[in-house]
Amino acid sequence: MPGLFDSFNEKNLSLKNRIVLSPMCQYQAFEREGVPENWHFVHLVSRAIGGTGLILTEMTDVESRGRITENCLGIYNDEQAEAFKKIVDDVHKYEAKIGMQIAHAGRKSVIEGGDIVAPSAIPFSEKNPVPRALEKGEIEDIIEKFAQGTRRAVLAGFDTIELHGAHGYLLHQFMSPASNKRDDEYGDYGKFPLEIIRAVKREMPKDMPLILRVSAVEYSEGGYQPEEMLALSEQFVKAGVDMFDISTGGDCPTRPHVYPGYQVKYAELYKKELGVPVISVGKLENPHVAEAVIQEERADLVCIGKGMLRSPYWAKEAAVELGVDLKMSGVYEMGY
Numbered sequence: 001m002p003g004l005f006d007s008f009n010e011k012n013l014s015l016k017n018r019i020v021l022s023p024m025c026q027y028q029a030f031e032r033e034g035v036p037e038n039w040h041f042v043h044l045v046s047r048a049i050g051g052t053g054l055i056l057t058e059m060t061d062v063e064s065r066g067r068i069t070e071n072c073l074g075i076y077n078d079e080q081a082e083a084f085k086k087i088v089d090d091v092h093k094y095e096a097k098i099g100m101q102i103a104h105a106g107r108k109s110v111i112e113g114g115d116i117v118a119p120s121a122i123p124f125s126e127k128n129p130v131p132r133a134l135e136k137g138e139i140e141d142i143i144e145k146f147a148q149g150t151r152r153a154v155l156a157g158f159d160t161i162e163l164h165g166a167h168g169y170l171l172h173q174f175m176s177p178a179s180n181k182r183d184d185e186y187g188d189y190g191k192f193p194l195e196i197i198r199a200v201k202r203e204m205p206k207d208m209p210l211i212l213r214v215s216a217v218e219y220s221e222g223g224y225q226p227e228e229m230l231a232l233s234e235q236f237v238k239a240g241v242d243m244f245d246i247s248t249g250g251d252c253p254t255r256p257h258v259y260p261g262y263q264v265k266y267a268e269l270y271k272k273e274l275g276v277p278v279i280s281v282g283k284l285e286n287p288h289v290a291e292a293v294i295q296e297e298r299a300d301l302v303c304i305g306k307g308m309l310r311s312p313y314w315a316k317e318a319a320v321e322l323g324v325d326l327k328m329s330g331v332y333e334m335g336y
């Protein structure tokens with residue numbers, strides 16, 4: 001039975017433990033458009049120093065208008081890729097691995113005066129602007145931008161790529177009957193994500209795993225049913241997704257009641273039905289809860305979000321709590 005602090009391997013991604021820094025937007029790119037700054041360096045590298053096995057970047061967008069805000073990160077030019085490379089190199093010094101979460105905000109972009117795009121001209125909420133429905137040629141262009149972003153991330157030294165297919169962002173918008181009312185071929189809920197999966201896989205080394213984060217359930221009226229998303233995910237596996245990161249919702253402003261491990265049952269379902277490794281996320285910051293999720297083989301890895309906003313050393317603190325030996329670098333070990 002694996003535990004939270006046991007190693008994990010999928011293709012050539014070898015993790016020293018099963019703890020993942022959940023992707024979290026920082027809204028801290030102030031100097032140059034979409035370029036990571038000292039804040040991002042400190043945020044990501046300090047969690048690596050803290051003993052985390054896999055670091056995931058915040059949602060990093062494939063084009064300028066695909067950012068949620070003007071202070072979000074991008075991977076559409078070399079300057080952005082170079083700044084990421086410095087972070088990747090330092091994360092690696094602390095024996096952690098790093099993945100980039102690649103995304104497009106679509107209709108959830110709130111950039112003032114921005115070109116807000118979506119599958120159909122349906123706003124995210126009453127407070128959001130009405131987006132413009134993408135032309136077919138523009139959709140193909142965005143798919144190519146996902147490929148280009150992946151190429152840049154691979155060259156920058158990232159160990160894995162996670163596609164953001166959850167939380168109501170562009171991939172998810174195409175997958176949902178509530179936001180995709182197209183009558184062309186992209187009205188097929190699987191077409192856009194499948195084409196992106198194939199395009200990014202072409203840019204990734206054969207032995208690098210591709211992770212897809214999905215929302216297993218939607219909370220909006222007219223959204224998909226869990227079994228529909230699971231059926232789509234079966235196609236995603238065939239197209240090249242190696243692992244899933246299972247979240248829920250984000251498709252509308254409604255939020256569910258949350259309690260420790262509230263999304264684990266969906267991770268477990270995907271693991272069982274698809275037979276691929278899964279990451280669970282959502283209020284798993286009690287180390288005993290995280291350990292139980294892994295030991296009971298309900299998920300292979302756990303993402304810690306807000307728990308790691310509170311402490312960059314969450315992994316070390318969990319090790320202390322669980323009585324596991326996890327060495328910190330330098331004199332930090334003396335703190336324990």
Ligand SMILES: Cc1cc2nc3c(=O)[nH]c(=O)nc-3n(C[C@H](O)[C@H](O)[C@H](O)COP(=O)(O)O)c2cc1C
Nearest residue numbers: 022023024025058059281282283284304305306307
């Ligand atoms: C400030 C903040 C930013 C977030 N940004 C992202 C993001 O960029 N990509 C993503 O997939 N999820 C994002 N999330 C969701 C988290 O990754 C995670 O799924 C969620 O917080 C639940 O996990 P937790 O209970 O451990 O915090 C964000 C959450 C927070 C709190």
